[in-house]
Amino acid sequence: MSGIHDMGGNLGLGAVDVRDDGVGFHHEWEARVFAINRLLLERGLYTLDEFRYAIERMEPERYLAASYYERWLHAIEVLLAEKGILS
Amino acid sequence: MSDHDHDHESSAALSNRVKTLVAQLEQRDLLTEAKLDATVETFLLKATPANGGRVVARAWVDAAFKQRLLDDASAAVAEIGIDMSHWAPVKLRAVENTDREHNVIVCTLCSCYPIALLGPSPAWYKSAEYRSRTVREPRAVLAEFGVALPPDVRINVWDSTSELRYIVVPRRPQASEGLSEAELAALVTRDGLVGTALL
Structure with missing residues (x-):
């Protein structure tokens, strides 16, 4: 079964907005989410596969509404809760 | 909430x-x-497109390195001190542009990207439009980036995964013969390394 994340070949999408401001992180919290994920992966609290799958399991509407690092934050929160690390 | x-x-x-x-x-x-x-x-x-530039410039000036890069990119970039694997086991593959073939990378499933070599990815790489359309109509997508390729140039689209990521080795710009390796590296752009720009 293909999830919302599986976007290859989807029809009906418009032109790519190729503008680029050259900024990797637009908010401080985005950089922090990036770093949190890296540190937790390094500690072996979850694997990259588990992380990716936690994003893929998001509800379609929520997935589409969320920004890139918002999806990351969601995945981290879900994995830590599922593993009983955070309540 | x-x-x-x-x-x-x-x-x-x-x-x-x-x-x-x-x-x-x-x-x-x-x-x-x-x-x-x-x-x-x-x-x-540490994670900037300058790393990708160093890799490509070395490949342009050193044919043996280029061959090693195309054979086993993870090992070749480690040779010049770039660590791809210290936080997750990620394999790198380099794909070379020629006068007959052009390569472009995408991640249709998420937004996998060789961040150690290219720095944080641009918004368009993570967009639904780029992820959906690049695999179906790469020529049209490239045109939106201002890249027009002759019709007989074959376009290879590489769909990244969390375990396997790609870097494009762009064609060396014409009239760059006299340049040093460092000067060549400075000619390499992030979009060139993704395949959405020509150098």
């Missing part, structure tokens, strides 16, 4: 969510503010 009573959370709300998460992780000794700051700082200093 319920997860479902909004379409899009404000950045302030997200920032608070991150603060709460960090506080909880600190309480459990899983990380510290200092370690978090250091990780961001090191990452931003």
Whole structure:
């Protein structure tokens, strides 16, 4: 079964907005989410596969509404809760 | 706050969510503010497209290195001191543009990207439009980036995964014979390394 994340070949999408401001992180919290994920992966609290799958399991509407690092934050929160690390 | 009573959370709300998460992780000794700051700082200093530029320039001036890069890119970039694998086991593959073939990378499933070589990815790489259309109509997508290729040039689209990521080795610009390796590296752009620009 293909999830919302599986976007290859989807029809009906418009032109790519190729503008680029050259900024990797637009908010401080985005950089922090990036770093949190890296540190937790390094500690072996979850694997990259588990992380990716936690994003893929998001509800379609929520997935589409969320920004890139918002999806990351969601995945981290879900994995830590599922593993009983955070309540 | 319920997860479902909004379409899009404000950045302030997200920032608070991150603060709460960090506080909880600190309480459990899983990380510290200092370690978090250091990780961001090191990452931003180290992960830049200049790394990809170094790899490509070396390949342009050293045919044996280029062959090693095409055979086993993870090992070849390690040779010049770039570590792709220290936080997740990621394999790198380099694909070379020629006068007959052009390569472009995408990640249709998420937004996998060789961040150590290219720095944080641009918004368009993560967009639904780029992820959906690049595999179906790469020539049209490239045209939106201002890249027009002759019709007889074959376009290879490489769909990244979390385990396997790609880097494009662009064609060496014409009239670059007299340049040093460092000068050549400076000609390499991030978009050139993704395949959405020509050099």
